[in-house]
Amino acid sequence: xxxxxxxxxxxxxxxxxxxxxxxxxxxxxxxxxxxxxxxxxxxxxxxxxxxxxxxxxxxxxxxxxxxxxxxxxxxxxxxxxxxxxxxxxxxxxxxxxxxxxxxxxxxxxxxxxxxxxxxxxxxxxxxxxxxxxxxxxxxxxxxxxxxxxxxxxxxxxxxxxxxxxxxxxxxxxxxxxxxxxxxxxxxxxxxxxxxxxxxxxxxxxxxxxxxxxxxxxxxxxxxxxxxxxxxxxxxxxxxxxxxxxxxxxxxxxxxxxxxxxxxxxxxxxxxxxxxxxxxxxxxxxxxxxxxxxxxxxxxxxxxxxxxxxxxxxxxxxxxxxxxxxxxxxxxxxxxxxxxxxxxxxxxxxxxxxxxxxxxxxxxxxxxxxxxxxxxxxxxxxxxxxxxxxxxxxxxxxxxxxxxxxxxxxxxxxxxxxx
Amino acid sequence: xxxxxxxxxxxxxxxxxxxxxxxxxxxxxxxxxxxxxxxxxxxxxxxxxxxxxxxxxxxxxxxxxxxxxxxxxxxxxxxxxxxxxxxxxxxxxxxxxxxxxxxxxxxxxxxxxxxxxxxxxxxxxxxxxxxxxxxxxxxxxxxxxxxxxxxxxxxxxxxxxxxxxxxxxxxxxxxxxxxxxxxxxxxxxxxxxxxxxxxxxxxxxxxxxxxxxxxxxxxxxxxxxxxxxxxxxxxxxxxxxxxxxxxxxxxxxxxxxxxxxxxxxxxxxxxxxxxxxxxxxxxxxxxxxxxxxxxxxxxxxxx
Numbered sequence: 001x002x003x004x005x006x007x008x009x010x011x012x013x014x015x016x017x018x019x020x021x022x023x024x025x026x027x028x029x030x031x032x033x034x035x036x037x038x039x040x041x042x043x044x045x046x047x048x049x050x051x052x053x054x055x056x057x058x059x060x061x062x063x064x065x066x067x068x069x070x071x072x073x074x075x076x077x078x079x080x081x082x083x084x085x086x087x088x089x090x091x092x093x094x095x096x097x098x099x100x101x102x103x104x105x106x107x108x109x110x111x112x113x114x115x116x117x118x119x120x121x122x123x124x125x126x127x128x129x130x131x132x133x134x135x136x137x138x139x140x141x142x143x144x145x146x147x148x149x150x151x152x153x154x155x156x157x158x159x160x161x162x163x164x165x166x167x168x169x170x171x172x173x174x175x176x177x178x179x180x181x182x183x184x185x186x187x188x189x190x191x192x193x194x195x196x197x198x199x200x201x202x203x204x205x206x207x208x209x210x211x212x213x214x215x216x217x218x219x220x221x222x223x224x225x226x227x228x229x230x231x232x233x234x235x236x237x238x239x240x241x242x243x244x245x246x247x248x249x250x251x252x253x254x255x256x257x258x259x260x261x262x263x264x265x266x267x268x269x270x271x272x273x274x275x276x277x278x279x280x281x282x283x284x285x286x287x288x289x290x291x292x293x294x295x296x297x298x299x300x301x302x303x304x305x306x307x308x309x310x311x312x313x314x315x316x317x318x319x320x321x322x323x324x325x326x327x328x329x330x331x332x333x334x335x336x337x338x339x340x341x342x343x344x345x346x347x348x349x350x351x352x353x354x355x356x357x358x359x360x361x362x363x364x365x366x367x368x369x370x371x372x373x374x375x376x377x378x379x380x381x382x383x384x385x386x387x388x389x390x391x392x393x394x395x396x397x398x399x400x401x402x403x404x405x406x407x408x409x410x411x412x413x414x415x416x417x418x
Numbered sequence: 419x420x421x422x423x424x425x426x427x428x429x430x431x432x433x434x435x436x437x438x439x440x441x442x443x444x445x446x447x448x449x450x451x452x453x454x455x456x457x458x459x460x461x462x463x464x465x466x467x468x469x470x471x472x473x474x475x476x477x478x479x480x481x482x483x484x485x486x487x488x489x490x491x492x493x494x495x496x497x498x499x500x501x502x503x504x505x506x507x508x509x510x511x512x513x514x515x516x517x518x519x520x521x522x523x524x525x526x527x528x529x530x531x532x533x534x535x536x537x538x539x540x541x542x543x544x545x546x547x548x549x550x551x552x553x554x555x556x557x558x559x560x561x562x563x564x565x566x567x568x569x570x571x572x573x574x575x576x577x578x579x580x581x582x583x584x585x586x587x588x589x590x591x592x593x594x595x596x597x598x599x600x601x602x603x604x605x606x607x608x609x610x611x612x613x614x615x616x617x618x619x620x621x622x623x624x625x626x627x628x629x630x631x632x633x634x635x636x637x638x639x640x641x642x643x644x645x646x647x648x649x650x651x652x653x654x655x656x657x658x659x660x661x662x663x664x665x666x667x668x669x670x671x672x673x674x675x676x677x678x679x680x681x682x683x684x685x686x687x688x689x690x691x692x693x694x695x696x697x698x699x700x701x702x703x704x705x706x707x708x709x710x711x712x713x714x715x716x717x718x719x720x721x
Contacts, residue, residue, distance in 0.1 A: 074684070074685065075683050075684050075685075076683075077685050078475045078476065078684070078685060078687055079475075082475075082476065096685065099685070103476045103477060105476070187580065187665055188666075189666070189668060240577075241561045241575075241577035241580045241581070242580070243577075243580040243581075243582070243665075243669045244560070244561045244577045244578070244579045244580015244581070244585075244665075245561060245562060245580065249560075249562055249563065253562075379684065379685040380474075380681075380684070380685075380687070380688050383680065383684055383685075384680055384681055384688065387668065388495070388496060388668055388669075391668060391669045392495075392669075395582055395669070406495050409493045410493055410494070410495075413489045413493055414688070417472040417482070417688070417690075417691075
């Protein structure tokens with residue numbers, strides 16, 4: 001190799017290093033609003049595309065979508081928002097939005113909210129930062145509940161349990177009948193969090209749950225120990241080996257009628273059911289533990305759109321957000337993704353499946369709405385402490401004291417760090 | 419006399435460099451040095467510095483003293499298991515996979531039938547990335563849908579990858595599968611270069627096959643042994659992709675590299691704490707690097 005080709009090679013190499021940032025810079029030039037999308041799965045990707053096309057048709061403007069793999073989007077969100085973010089991007093409500101608002105990485109859209117129509121007070125609260133300003137346009141939500149197959153319940157004559165005792169008795173009966181009472185997978189770390197949230201909200205109430213996740217209550221308190229204790233009582237009815245199973249595999253056991261129930265979010269089991277069986281899918285709200293709290297709280301994570309602080313085309317971004325807050329925008333999305341529920345009360349519910357209608361009822365009847373464990377607390381606490389702690393609990397359910405002391409010690413360290 | 423002068427003329431004397439030469443030297447030496455400083459030393463020292471702070475990647479960097487280290491050693495349940503797993507990895511690859519690779523190399527070098535076939539089969543996993551090996555392992559070992567449990571057909575399936583006492587061994591087997599092939603190829607190359615005369619001489623002296631191997635062949639393979647040792651250490655310390663592919667390095671598959679990633683990548687990064695973990699990994703690596711360098715330099719002097 002001659003010296004010249006070597007040097008040329010070096011220049012090419014340096015170009016390869018610099019290229020991604022050059023490309024990134026290109027993507028936010030003029031010529032339409034840019035949209036950072038984490039909707040990398042085929043169904044939502046297509047559904048979002050339908051919504052953006054509806055906007056393009058209406059406004060005669062273009063939306064340029066940069067889709068990133070869902071997990072990668074989440075992992076890189078820090079650098080993404082500090083680098084050259086798209087004008088508008090998809091993200092979550094609640095604590096996970098407030099965190100970035102507090103860091104000054106989001107644009108205040110309170111002026112848009114003044115003209116918004118059809119959003120409930122609870123939705124506004126979930127779209128509001130700690131400074132009282134709004135940052136999110138909520139788009140859809142999906143409640144968590146106990147899913148089951150209607151036909152299985154009908155054939156075996158099972159009743160919908162209202163209280164925890166009935167719930168446990170039903171699980172016992174299913175086991176006798178040769179079913180796995182609860183399909184359960186926690187390989188990804190987060191699916192079991194939904195069960196924890198419900199046990200805690202039913203036993204100790206929404207306020208305690210949220211205070212606990214904000215770091216204001218201690219994890220080694222008798223209340224939290226009681227939650228793990230209740231859970232331990234249910235574990236013999238759960239599908240064994242949860243830490244090696246994905247939620248998809250767990251939902252399939254429900255679809256195959258090998259399991260009787262599962263605690264998941266609305267989009268999850270639906271995706272694993274064949275189109276013919278989807279009619280057979282049903283849910284009931286997580287049963288009551290303490291009558292003082294009843295079934296008041298519903299876990300319903302909200303996804304939506306935010307405008308980055310560094311948005312280039314601010315007017316275009318606001319116009320797009322305004323459109324996305326309309327019922328029509330949600331309708332065009334839900335036409336191809338019936339696994340979620342629109343947030344806007346003006347959205348067309350005529351086309352809803354019975355399951356979607358039931359989900360609307362469940363959430364509108366709720367006195368409190370929680371987001372999800374990893375959305376109601378600090379993400380670093382959720383991902384480096386709680387995922388591991390719950391998996392450890394599933395392996396060794398008998399050492400609750402050791403477990404909660406471990407969590408509390410780490411919580412103090414993390415919450416005091418910043 | 420003319421002879422001497424001729425030799426002197428050939429010796430590289432004090433030579434004048436032209437501007438062009440200097441420019442070329444400057445670019446060819448300077449660029450790598452700059453890159454080395456910017457890409458290796460810069461981040462290294464930054465990590466060491468950051469490990470004494472708390473920083474979430476967005477806001478202010480605040481001094482924390484030894485807090486991170488204190489929390490690491492006493493309050494972080496994943497830390498000691500990760501250290502243990504890294505050491506187990508080293509022991510497994512170094513004491514089982516690498517010697518096994520040597521054994522295979524010797525067998526193939528003896529010229530068993532179909533040796534080319536064995537060679538290529540055993541070498542095949544080396545071209546796969548460990549992440550891919552991890553995906554293959556999941557297809558085989560998954561509890562409900564894996565091939566192995568289907569073949570075994572037991573009523574109570576074994577949770578090969580979900581049971582925290584079991585999964586590390588399964589992953590080690592998969593990683594060892596690849597490492598063995600890697601080591602085998604290196605030794606095969608080394609064995610080809612062993613002078614057959616040495617073996618003949620040993621045979622004339624009445625040495626048994628075992629004696630010939632351990633006293634004659636293995637010592638002449640010293641350079642290869644060193645390389646295999648270095649590769650084994652590197653593979654054990656940088657092990658990451660396979661456990662991350664299997665279950666993100668949780669629930670029994672913790673490794674130092676995974677903990678660093680867990681804490682630094684993501685929404686609300688604990689960059690200070692993650693850096694402290696990285697510094698621990700750096701110190702462990704330095705231990706091996708320094709030992710290696712000392713050995714090499716001593717060997718150089720002896721030669």
